[in-house]
Amino acid sequence: METSASSTAYGLTAALNGELAAGERLLWSASPDPRRLKAAFSMWLFAVPWTVFSLVWTGLAAAPWLSGPPNDAMGWGFGIAFPLFGIPFILVGLWMLNKPLHIRKEAASTIYGLTNRRLIRIILGKTRQTDFVQLDHMGPVSCLAAEEGWGTLTVQTGSHVDSDGDRVTDSFVIAGVPQVEKLRRLLIECLEKNHRE
Template sequence: MRSGERLLWSGQPDARRAMLKPFAFYLFAVPWTAFSLSWETIAVRMAFTGAPPLVGIIMTLFGLPFVVIGLAMMAAPFSANRTARRTIYGVTDHRLVELISGRTLKVRSVEASSIGPVTRRQRENGHGTLSIETGSHRDSEGDRTTDTFVFESISEVSRVETLVNRLRQTAAAA
């Protein structure tokens, strides 16, 4: 926090909900990884049995990246859960803040003057996601891309939307 800055709201994403988004990877990753491990088993057996060892070694090396990709896809939901548990969102009287702790602390903030249109997706229980447009830029192909700041899967999403809109109005009036 900066000197004189007041925290108006803080919260964390729902870690269980964070797992759902990459779960589609998990459903694809199981057969992918099973096939890759089967390939590796056959390749290793070929390297140590009657087949020319070079063929088995080449097949083993070819299959390794597929095993690694499969394991990474299977880990994606658990990684998202872990990241969500380490994430804290905040709304102050000057800016929006996201903190993600890990080996290093990642801090991302957006000044009130950069807050644009806000989109709220809300479930019946009051939890939801708030997407805040913060600007735009041109990507490497020259297409215009909108920059967003997202409070993912938070409780009291309508209350947070009200705070963000007030912050935007205050910045516009100043």
């Protein structure tokens, strides 16, 4: 009987192979290990106090209503406005608390591939998301590897000016994958070969 994990892995591999164009060769592929994406949980260092403060603020603002409704118009105004003011902050806090869990769930449904033409990322979920960057659109490559060979590879793909007028570097990130150094070497070889042609 096929397990859910092996079924997902098979589906990811099939999706990656189905993405290849005529003459395109797959040189490397891997899926991230969700357990290795611990950095995502650093968000909780900010999210937990934010959410607790928002809940306390909203609770204290709503506390006077426990003793009955206010007697004057100003009391009604503040009594409604202050608790409502806290709700967006609570929602932002809940979103931040959920984000690392979402990242881990998405990682379990992700596969990366390096071909002789491009880097590909496919995420299977309710919808299929495919992102790729061609070799001739790649800039500097950086690699962060742990002792066991797992790590993150980042490829600069360009830059743009944000709404504040600041220049922002665009990048394609492959995170939490095994043999990341092998991927870096293969990618450098592909880039060098692409530049010679």
